[in-house]
Amino acid sequence: MKEKNPWHTPVTIIITVIGVIAIVALVTVAVLQNRPLTQKYKYGIVLDAGSSHTALYIYQWPAEKDNNTGRVEQTHSCKVKGPGISSYASEPWKAGESLKDCIEDAKRRVPEKRHDETPLYLGATAGMRLLSIEDSSASNKVFQAVEQSLQKSPFSFQGARLLSGQEEGAFGWVTVNYLDDRLKQGLETTGALDLGGASTQISFVSNNYDGSESPKNSVTFRLYGNDYNLYTNSFLCYGKDQALRLTLAQQTQSGPRSILDPCFHPGYNETVTYSDLYDSPCVSDRKPQGAPVTFTHLGQGNSSQCQDVVKSIFNFTHCRYTQCSFNGVFQPLLQGPFGAFSAYYFVMNFLNLTDTSIPLEVVRKRLSIYCETPWDQIKQRHPDVKLKYLAEYCFSGTYILTLLTKGYNFTSESYPNIKFIKKIKGSDAGWTLGYMLNLTNMIPAEAPDSPLLPHSGYVSIVTVITVLLFVLLIFSLRPFWPRCSKQPQII
Numbered sequence: 505m506k507e508k509n510p511w512h513t514p515v516t517i518i519i520t521v522i523g524v525i526a527i528v529a530l531v532t533v534a535v536l537q538n539r540p541l542t543q544k545y546k547y548g549i550v551l552d553a554g555s556s557h558t559a560l561y562i563y564q565w566p567a568e569k570d571n572n573t574g575r576v577e578q579t580h581s582c583k584v585k586g587p588g589i590s591s592y593a594s595e596p597w598k599a600g601e602s603l604k605d606c607i608e609d610a611k612r613r614v615p616e617k618r619h620d621e622t623p624l625y626l627g628a629t630a631g632m633r634l635l636s637i638e639d640s641s642a643s644n645k646v647f648q649a650v651e652q653s654l655q656k657s658p659f660s661f662q663g664a665r666l667l668s669g670q671e672e673g674a675f676g677w678v679t680v681n682y683l684d685d686r687l688k689q690g691l692e693t694t695g696a697l698d699l700g701g702a703s704t705q706i707s708f709v710s711n712n713y714d715g716s717e718s719p720k721n722s723v724t725f726r727l728y729g730n731d732y733n734l735y736t737n738s739f740l741c742y743g744k745d746q747a748l749r750l751t752l753a754q755q756t757q758s759g760p761r762s763i764l765d766p767c768f769h770p771g772y773n774e775t776v777t778y779s780d781l782y783d784s785p786c787v788s789d790r791k792p793q794g795a796p797v798t799f800t801h802l803g804q805g806n807s808s809q810c811q812d813v814v815k816s817i818f819n820f821t822h823c824r825y826t827q828c829s830f831n832g833v834f835q836p837l838l839q840g841p842f843g844a845f846s847a848y849y850f851v852m853n854f855l856n857l858t859d860t861s862i863p864l865e866v867v868r869k870r871l872s873i874y875c876e877t878p879w880d881q882i883k884q885r886h887p888d889v890k891l892k893y894l895a896e897y898c899f900s901g902t903y904i905l906t907l908l909t910k911g912y913n914f915t916s917e918s919y920p921n922i923k924f925i926k927k928i929k930g931s932d933a934g935w936t937l938g939y940m941l942n943l944t945n946m947i948p949a950e951a952p953d954s955p956l957l958p959h960s961g962y963v964s965i966v967t968v969i970t971v972l973l974f975v976l977l978i979f980s981l982r983p984f985w986p987r988c989s990k991q992p993q994i995i
């Protein structure tokens with residue numbers, strides 16, 4: 505008979521307990537050490553000082569993954585009350601004041617302990633470009649006023665500056681393709697069409713463009729290990745508000761007391777001051793001499809004549825390149841899908857024409873029916889829309905279709921390649937996100953080394969291996985196991 509060795513049982517128990525503690529400790533350490541730091545975000549703020557208004561955007565991304573891809577998202581936006589900063593040329597301090605409410609809003613949205621490390625940028629576009637052409641000292645004063653105001657915020661203010669048209673176009677393209685996850689994956693990219701109030705941008709990658717023809721339209725990037733040769737152009741004065749001035753200037757060259765405008769609804773009747781209409785560098789050199797103080801702007805609602813007037817603001821006569829869009833500007837062959845945002849979206853959405861699977865001819869027909877509708881009816885149908893905006897949708901819709909087809913050469917076949925968009929995955933399409941990603945170096949030139957395993961895989965493997973080791977340990981201690989069944993029972 506074998507005797508029970510009293511030493512064996514406690515040893516086994518101790519080993520088992522230590523083993524269990526070791527496993528629990530190992531797994532806990534692995535999980536804690538590698539846990540994604542949830543809720544720990546970093547933030548960035550960009551102010552888009554456009555010609556018609558200023559908007560503030562807050563972006564966030566996981567704190568431990570600055571360099572990772574496709575993870576920056578817009579969490580909030582704030583529309584500044586009042587007009588764009590360029591409208592404060594005669595009282596610059598008000599431009600600074602106007603930003604305060606949105607900055608206060610941002611202070612509440614960004615956790616307080618992150619305030620001082622949150623970069624804050626202001627970028628101004630075509631409204632300030634025009635002001636700097638018209639009166640550079642006034643534009644400097646506006647920039648000084650907004651800088652002074654933003655320096656007082658608790659955020660890390662990085663400066664207020666004028667974006668070039670090229671930057672505005674290129675950063676809009678980066679935003680769209682970043683949000684669509686196209687850059688990281690090296691997929692075919694989406695072109696970007698941005699319609700503002702004072703300028704409009706077109707940016708796309710075309711196989712037949714290497715930048716050698718018209719180098720000023722070329723922007724090259726290396727992003728996530730892929731090289732991009734982007735075509736981009738910004739047309740100053742071809743934003744929808746300045747384009748309207750161009751067509752009104754066209755119709756008032758003889759200094760008439762009234763005009764019958766085919767792009768406004770029948771029954772529309774407003775008094776316009778000549779000095780207001782011609783108070784922009786886009787038209788100031790064409791102010792008719794000896795015109796009266798005002799003219800009466802009457803609507804006619806004639807779609808085909810409206811198309812003709814709108815067409816007349818584009819110049820197609822000279823092109824010193826292989827091909828041009830308009831005004832002698834080079835443009836390679838259109839290629840790929842396009843995202844059209846900002847005023848493209850607002851106007852087409854108002855007109856219920858964002859669906860580009862509707863044939864172009866049908867879109868034109870619907871727009872002409874809308875343009876021919878009397879002004880009284882339009883007002884009745886849309887009692888909540890500001891009259892100034894409501895009056896302009898017929899013109900704006902006609903301008904958009906003319907710009908796309910006559911200007912950029914989209915055809916009935918390529919029109920469905922355009923998508924009118926406002927947001928992509930919750931973030932507004934526009935230049936601001938691309939601008940911030942660039943300034944914070946958040947898009948690496950080379951593809952980042954991907955971790956061998958995702959977090960969950962890593963934890964599982966560590967757990968399985970630990971359990972296996974423990975089982976092996978238990979089995980290796982087999983000689984010491986108590987042999988319960990053969991032991992005599994002591995009662």
Ligand SMILES: Nc1ccn([C@@H]2O[C@H](COP(=O)(O)OP(=O)(O)O)[C@@H](O)[C@H]2O)c(=O)n1
Pocket residue numbers: 553554555556557588629630631699700701702703704743744745846847850851
């Ligand atoms: N809800 C809105 C907001 C803006 N818009 C228009 O969108 C355009 C925005 O241009 P912007 O202020 O960014 O001007 P840029 O500096 O980009 O030329 C303006 O023409 C606005 O009138 C609109 O049609 N509906």
Ligand SMILES: [Ca+2]
Pocket residue numbers: 554555629699700701846
């Ligand atoms: Ca804009």
